[in-house]
Structure formats: structure tokens, C-alpha cells
Amino acid sequence: MRVEDVSFYSEGDRVSAILRLPDRTEGAPYPAVVQGPGWLGLKDAQLYLPYHEALTAAGIAVFILDFRGFGSSEGASDLLLPSRQLEDLVNAVTYVASRSDIDEDSIGTFGSGGTGGGNAIMLAAADSRIRCAVSQVPVADGEDWLRRMRREYEWYELLESLRADRAERVLTGKSRLVHPREDIMLQTPERRTTKVKKDVDSRVPTLVQLRSVDGILAYKPIEVVGSIEDAPLLIVGVEDDPVTPTDHAVSLYERARPPKKLLMQRHTTHYGAYAQYADTVVPQITDWFGTYLRREPVTTDHDLGATT
8 A cells, every 4th residue: 555645725725635556556447435533533543544554455545634624724722613624525526536646527425433434424415426334333414413412401501602603603703612522422332442543632622612512513414415316325223323323323214215235232331342242343334436437438228218
């Protein structure tokens, strides 16, 4: 696997990214997969390496970025807005398509972890250049996601805080700063002890504007998944998952158009599944892209007319 550190611009800010290419050069231009990190993730997370190694070994390039304000990318670091991340992903596709070593007709997307999985669906729905998609442990509805991790009174306290913050923003132009893991996505006991993201946890923003919650409440991959055309979708879920609810993955699968596939990992946990089922899931993700990613330069439709 060859690795290039690259950059592009998204809405005026310089975005840092990694392009991972197959070792063999004779396959260029390569099909490519564009990936945005998961919830509070960064492009160089070791968690993603097994996927990238498998894809590049199969002759597929991988492009992963730091969203604006995260990691090495420019931009406000106190905004955590899925709509902003989608802009970055669309601009990433444009950059990848501009490269001579990438087949612009064979670009897919992969996302894992909460909004990472949801963003793969949002990108496939927003950008017709996406040929196929893989969404792993996705969020389908941001409002439902935030509500279900809270007790009833905590939910209404959050809504009241938002109402007060909206008033403050229009009067002063400022939003209250909150911790994204303690005040937005509440951590499960497993998240507090897991080490799967230890290499990047200390480098992500720890204070974001409360207005970010408004952006997550409006985040609804479930409302757009049915509109995805000509981009087969593979969804990977975890049974009995309290982090990204299992029924989110199932509902997305049910609403998606065929071809589609649902992989459900059992007897595991949200964070434990990455290692526990890697030998099963990573090959299936690679096969999905291998089957649906490449678009031939010449296509044929047959209409032989009515027969009598």
C-alpha cells in the first residue's frame, strides 16, 4: 500500500487527507472509496487500517479526510455539524475525481461509526457520482439517537438548553460551548473504557458550540436512503447495540432500494465488533466494492420490443 498526504479546499478551508493506493501501478486509474471518519474520528485512526489494507490489496484506492476543524484541517474547531461534513465529502469526491490516477466513473463511499455510517448514506443520496456505498453501525435519525441515550428528564433539559442557546445566539452571536462526549453524545460504559480510538481520542475537539446539537437533530439519513439510485448499499450493524441503535441499521436497510445487503454482527458489542468480526466483515466489504464499484465506460441497454 502506497500512502500520500494530500490536501484540497472545502468552502475556502484547506482540508487534510490521506490517499492510500494499491502497490501495483499497472491498475491505474484505480476505482476509489471516499471515507469520512466516524463520530469524533480522525483520518489517521488505526481502527481504519484493516479496511484500507484489504481494499488497496484488491486494487481499490482509499481517500480519507479530516473534516474541517478536525485534525490537520483548517476551519472552526468548535462546530460539529453533519451538514458541514457532507459539504466536505462532496468536495472530496470532486478532488478524487480530478486525479489522473483515479477512475472518476468508479468512486464509492465508506463510513463507520455513528455519523460516519450515516454520512456514507447522505453522500450517496446527495452525489450521483457515488457508485456504491458501505455504511457501518450508522445513525439513521439524529434526534432519535440523542433522545434514546438520555433519561426523559435529561432530554427535556437538553431541549430547554437549546431554546436558551438559540435566544443567546440571536442576541449576542455566541453559542455556549459544551463537551461533545459528555453533553451531546453521552458515553456508554463501554465507550469510557474502550481503547479502539485511543490513538486519536486526545486530538479531537473537546469543546463545541451547543448549536451543533441543532444540526444533529436535523440529521436524517433515514429520510434520504430511499432516494439513492444506482448505488448499491451494504449496511453493517451490531445486534443489541446501545451506541448506534440496531433498529437504525435495520430501518435504513428496509428503506433502501436494491441491490442492498445487511450484515448483522451478533454476540458482540459496538466497539468489540471491529476486532471480533474483522475476518468476516472486512472481506465482505471488499467484495461489495469489488462487485459494484467499477463502472464500465460503455454501457448497453436492450429493448427488443414487444413480441407476439
